[in-house]
Amino acid sequence: MLNHADVRAAQDLIAGRTRVTPVSEWAPGIALKHEYQQLSGSFKARGAFARQLGALASGELDPAVGVVAASGGNAGLAHALVAAELGHPCEVFVPGVSPASKVKRLEAAGAAVHRVGRVYADAYAAAQEHVVATGATFCHAYDQPAVVAGAGTLALELHRQLQPLHRVVVSVGGGGLLAGLLAGLEPHVEVIAVESAGCPTLASALHAGRPVDIEVGGVAADSLGATRIGELAWEQVRASAPGRLRSVVVQDEEILAAQRVLWDGHRIVTEPAAAAAMAAVTSGAVAPDPGRATAVVLCGANSSPAALA
Structure with a gap:
């Protein structure tokens, strides 16, 4: 299980590599964390730098061979941009649900992109085969200690x-x-913790008492489309103090409505995955409390503005 010291160590490692993204007030007691302004358009750059810099320092990563990732788009893009900055190759395996806009950005970042299967699990399996065949260093989208510490x-x-x-x-x-x-x-x-009803990995695990495989669908599947909650996330959830963590599930129409509210009112472009957190507020599932400061993390913006125009 990770702790404060792990996160602080990741911060020291990536210092000066990522942006300090701004915070603004949305309503009394509600602030927005504009993480979609992060390098690569999502929070994933934090974990990508932590993973790759750490692997280079330890000798795990051979710069001549490079890295490989499996991703619906955001993690792959982050790893591709980090690899380009650090000067080694990157290959990314993406599932069929990944939108063309994200695939184009991956290619523009210099990654070799392979579209495999339908969901993240298919891309993950293909990436593992690539690791065995080439010796590339695997960079997980969400379930490696360095990636988690970087996100933290x-x-x-x-x-x-x-x-x-x-x-x-x-x-x-x-x-x-x-x-x-x-x-x-x-x-x-x-x-x-807010999830799309089409991808309720955490809610399903909490109900079952353990991580379980789920069917993936809905408007946020391209970014929130893991088929089960990560083992590291589950460890952190199980170790949380009683009452510290609350699980909320929002519907597709609530996510799309939140996306529209952010665009119409503030010209903020977020992808549905990021709008899911906002949907918890705009739907009333999370009520503003002026006496308790609440931050809503808008985690990514890798979506086409044309869809909101």
Whole structure:
């Protein structure tokens, strides 16, 4: 299980490599963390730098061979951009649900892209085969300690930007960002984990008492489409103090409505995965409390603005 020390170590490792993304007030007691302004368009750059810099330092990563990732788009893009900056090759395996806009960005970032199967699990299996065949260093989308610790650096920023901080609302797919926040946030901060009804990995695990495979679908499947919650995320969830974590599931129409509210009211372009966290607020599932500062993490913007125009 990861802790504050792991997240602080990741912050020291990636210092100066990622952006400090801004925070703004949405309503009394509700602040938005504009993480979609992060390098690569999502929080994934944090974990990508932590993973690849750590692997280079340890000798695990051979710069002549490079890295490989399996991703619906955002993690792959982050790993591709980081690999390009650090000067080694990157290959990315994506599932069939990945939108063309994300695949084009991967290719523009210099990655060799392979579209495999339908869902993330298919791309993951193909990436593992590639590792065995080539010796490339595997960079997980959400379930590696360095990736999780890197994602958790967002928590350290939030504590500097919002004082005091009482609640954080975050979208969940495979759970890497959730795990990082649980490790990096102060223990008194409540975490509200929001999922699409089409990809309820955490809610399903909580119901079953263990990670379980689910069917993936819905408007946020391209980013939140993991078929089960990550093992590291599940460890962090199980270790959480009673009452610290709350699970919320939102419907596709609520996600699309939140996406529209962000665009119409503030010209903020988010992908459905990021809008899922906002949907918990706009649908009323998470009520503003002026006495308790709440941060809503808008985790990614890799969507076409044309869809919102």
